[in-house]
Amino acid sequence: MGKIYRYSIGYDIVRGFVKTAHRLFYRKVIVTGRENIPKDKPVIFAPNHQNALMDPLALVCTLPSQIVYLARADIFKSAINRPFLRFLKIIPVYRIRDGVENLGRNEKTFRQTIEILQHNTPLCLFPEARHTDKRTLLPLKKAVPRIAFQAEESGGLGKDLVIIPVGIYYSDYLEPQSILQINYGKPLQVSEFLASYRGNPQRAQLELRDALQAKLSPLMIDIRDAEHYELYETIRRLYRATMLKEENLSPHPWENHFRSDQLTIQKLEIAAKEDDSFLQLLTDKVQKYEGLKHEQKIKEDALEKKPLTPAQAFLTGAGFLLASPMIAFGWLHHALPHYLLKNHVNNKIEDSQMRSSFYFVLGMLAFSAMYVVELLTLGRLFPGWWKVHYLIAMPLSGVFTYRLIRSWKVFRNRLRLRFGLSKEKQKSLLDSRQEVISFCQKAFSAQKQ
Structure with missing residues (x-):
């Protein structure tokens, strides 16, 4: 069996077919930051993980390289799956839930990743180590720093290893013809942490992990308030058109929607810190509005545009x-x-x-x-x-x-x-929607003063 880092023409043939299907599956695929990826250095890609197989496919279908991926070991249990997964350039990483006795097998995986990077083949692993159904960044694990430091210490890379944080955003996780945006961030230079690693490996791994988390969060929609998650989700969409106008951003291109949502979340976080009652008052107004929508059987996308003439x-x-x-x-x-x-x-x-x-x-x-x-x-x-x-x-x-x-x-x-709807019901619904927007607008405008 050939080395997994070697070029595979079969892989590229299959990828061409998958890329066509992938492009048809999404309404639009937006890629930013490709210029941040060095062509002459070993690279580890570190994306957020919210949509299972669609996350690695986002990289497969937007980058020319044949990336090797680390994936959870349980998908390798079937003997039928193993050759197929290897063909797709996927290697296993073991977690505690896979059995404590299997954790030692990660040493073989880590040695393999060093060999992959030494041959300048990109590596990708998800630093959260699991996916979530929320637009939030989970606490990162230490697998990326551990592999990065071991690879650097091996002395066989030739050039400095970099970690590229990757933010992946879906306008809708489940529905076809949604928007996919992939943001490739500026590289983290692993060499900058080597002195710390040689003095205290555990501390350096934590430092690199935290630096990666700080780089990754701005590349995605990161709602950190778990208690009020649904409220943030509602407001980021409800307030989008208003935020676009306030920031003088055109509704096109779509990247402006992504930026608008990030700004709305930031302003919600600030408002919540400045006023302890803000989120509860906003929740009450949103619940009233959502109740009217449910009662009248009207969905949000019908309210985002002006009423039809x-x-x-x-x-x-x-x-x-x-x-x-x-x-x-x-x-x-x-x-x-x-x-x-x-x-x-x-x-x-x-x-x-x-x-x-x-x-x-x-x-x-x-x-x-x-x-x-x-x-x-x-x-x-x-x-x-x-x-x-x-x-x-x-x-x-x-x-x-x-x-x-x-x-x-x-x-x-x-x-x-x-x-x-009667004029009264229509007015009541639109007024309730505007009440939510105006309440946020007042709180946000106070932050500018």
Whole structure:
């Protein structure tokens, strides 16, 4: 069996297929900070971990390197999985929950990581050591510092080792056609901690871990108040348009939404420190607003835009009517496997943060097989290059249909808000929403003085 750090043409062929599916799965993939990754130094990537397999795929599909990953050892239990995982350049790391007797096997893994870095192949491991279903950075473990120091002490790297913090953000963890943003941060120079390591290894590991945590947090949405987590989540979206205006940020590009959300969270944290009653008062107002939304069956995305005028309602409805043949085509070809897969994943996978990964992988395989079968079945009807056009059109029609159906649901909700509610109920709902925004605005503006 070849060395895992060596270039694999098979890996790149599979990656090309996965990258295509990955690009279709997300509405938009935004990458910032690629310039922070050195091309002539050994690198350890250290991303936050919130979405199972989709997190490593974020790096696989946005970087040219063939990165080697460390993953929890329990996925290697199956003898069938092991060759496949090795082909994907994944090696095991053992935790206490895998059995105390297995912790010693990490020494082999750590020796292997040193060899990987010595051959200038990037390494990636998740410093939190587990994923979470919250937009928060968990306390980091010491695996990254330990590997980094051992690699530096080995003396075989040739050049200084760097750690690249990576912030990964999903506008929605579970739904296809969401936004994915990957932020590659400025490198941490491991050599700057070597003197401390030689004097006190344990202290140096903690220092490097804390430095990594400080670098990683600003690259992601990091809500640190666990008690009021849902409140922060609600306000960061509710206040987004107002924050964009206050900071003179355009709604486009999407990166401004990410920055706006970070600013809102920072201001909420400051307001909570300055006034002990702030979060409770805000919670009361949000609960009132959420209650009205639930009562009137109106969702937030219908309230984020101005109420529809009759002319807008007519023109938008006409647009959906004109698009209905294309929607019907895409729906007929994709609806059954989509709903079967979604129901299967939701019913069988208990960990909600694993569902997107299962849906992506199973969907990639199922839809690809379906397209090939349809092409073979209907291919006789299409001459020459029309078969290629058909094969390209099928996945695009699925994406197009999914987006339009989602847009239709928002439009239908906006119709209900504008024409299905009495003026009194509509006003009550909009006033309650504005009350929350104004309350935050007043607290935030006081911070500027």
